[in-house]
Amino acid sequence: MTDSVLFSSFDWAENTLQNRMVLAPMTRGRAGADRIPNKIMGDHYVQRADAGLIITEATAISEEGIGWVDTPGIYTDKMVEGWRSVVNRVHEAGGKIVLQLWHTGRASHSDFHNGNLPLSASAIKIEGDEIHTPKGKKPYEVPKAMTFDDIKRTVQDYKKAAVNAKAAGFDGVEVHAANGYLINQFLDSRSNQRTDNYGGSVDNRYRFLAEVMDAVLSVWDKEHVGVRLSPNGGFNDMGADDFRETFTFVAQQLNKLEIGYLHVMDGLAFGFHERGEAMSLAEFRALFDGMIIGNCGYNKEEAEKRLSDGDGDMIAFGRPWITNPDLPTRFKHNYPLDSFDDPSSWYGSSEEGYNDFETYREKSGKDAMTSLT
Template identity: 75%
Template sequence: MSNSPLFQPVKWADFTLKNRMVLAPMTRGRAGPDRVPNKIMGDYYVQRAGGGLIITEATSISEEALGWVDSPGIWTEEMVEGWKSVTDRVHVADSRIVLQLWHCGRASHSDFHNGDLPLSASAVKLEGDQIHTPKGKKEYEVPQPMTHEDIRRTVEDFKQAAINAKAAGFDGIEVHAANGYLINQFLDARSNQRDDEYGGSIENRFRFLAEVMNAVLEIFPAAQVGVRLSPNGVFNDMGHDGYRETFTYVAQQLNKLKIGYLHVMDGLAFGFHERGEPMSLGEFRALFDGLLIGNCGYDKETAEKRIADGDGDMIAFGRPWITNPDLPYRYEHDVELHAYDDPSQWYGGGAEGYSDYDAFREESGKEELEKLSE
């Protein structure tokens, strides 16, 4: 067994994960217009099953939650069956897989919703690049503020998504509260300008996430539930002056729920809102007792150091794992990586640029593999 901290087993829920490498959730858009997971998606995840834990691409909990062309869903029986074909294959490949539950909120467009405006915490437009819709690139719109009935319905949608994830054979779920999507829009004081019990104070801005957590924890044991946060992130027009106090409080409250893991995008590879000093993984270590996953811009050396220093338990990798499906093998054996600087085919299409990257075993032949394994 390797001496690297990355390749030591770790306990999560009732599972012993074979290493501490996590496949980060990445939005890929391969499910097609029907949003049903398919064979090439299964191929993609099986190819990356060398990791201890797989977090799926962001998966919409309902039609209202949509905001990305051809991304998968989890609200119909066909989607459940499609995902089950993926989880069955991943389990045979000896890895564990959780479903990331997603609602885009204002990071969407009326083209996804039959002309209805997307929902958000408040009527605050996302300022940023245009959005790709089923009808082409469009400007973002001013979203519709969610009514109390909208909020109740959406919480129920999260709960039903958790029920469907369990039926599809997932080992757990991750609630997506990062990257400027709906839950993050409630947490952020710039996108949330409500004057009711869901806005204003940190406690009120956390309320929506708290209700979502209470709902999904009725379905999965707390140990099999994770949450993703992006305290430093600027993606989708996020970032407010009280971010440190907000995310400190959020982490403390999630810790009280004894959830299985907290997935923190502490790295700055997606940009930084520059409203103070970045929050570090070590800060969250002091706030959260469960498994702590770092993410965003890590390589092998920085990941090993973070785990060795005790700041985190696992590290999630994204972009290098796209073009290197056997990334754990390459890291463990110091094999050179394929370049991962051309995103032109990453976010939509078919197998090309998705599940067609070569693994080192296929390139090297038996003799070289045996030499590396000595």
């Protein structure tokens, strides 16, 4: 066992987090067609409750916000009840958990919306890969550019989702403004070609996020609110030439709000747009005074370095935690990791590829029993 900054505690939003490891939000599609959080989702998070902080999978704030098959929502009473069961179980296991608020925008399809087109900042479709819909894989569509009424309604959807998250007992909420989803579509000058007060200059493109933050902060104390950004991301056809100017401004504005944390996809992995040098965690440390979470394919050694250098306060891990439900234990004791290179069973509706991975203790115990027979 080794002592390290990764396993030191950290104070956040009146909570003492047990380590600096964050379970990254990962869309896994286990909520079923009714999108109500269920027992196997609770089992999954409880298995990983030794994280310093859990960020849930992206959770739709409304029917209009849906863009993935079988992902959960937070816009009905039954969804709140489902999430409350999950949260209670995580708390009983000693964990802390925040809900990620999600609207997919143009990264959706009319098959999810009874034939109505998905919404976005502008009527510009995603170029490239197809989307999985309830009726199969299909090309992306040209979305509907949001009207002022659409924007006003969607901001209220974020507020209601924040209210529902509090009712479910979460420790906080994270506004998903990354990875090419709706808020990111407003921020990025490639996907936002509006000529009104929500387009053009960077402060105009930030306006939608600013209004969402006002709505969420009217429900939650600022210390319990985080925002996720992907300044270097090319996923969902993102990545404008002015990315550094945009995300420098966004980080500065969020800092003025004194929110609890900034969750940054900071590296070159997962679809770097290759429009100049990537923005680093250290750059955001200079712009933001609150807790900073780094997230971009980190291994243990890289995480330790970022924390030791003071660039971030927490590091999020995603794929390694899928196949290694006891990831903090494995890191702490330098146990080997099970491979996480085969995603064929990660997405779906069953326990397979979700809750059937063994801890190191379970696996080594089986190996020991086998050697005795």
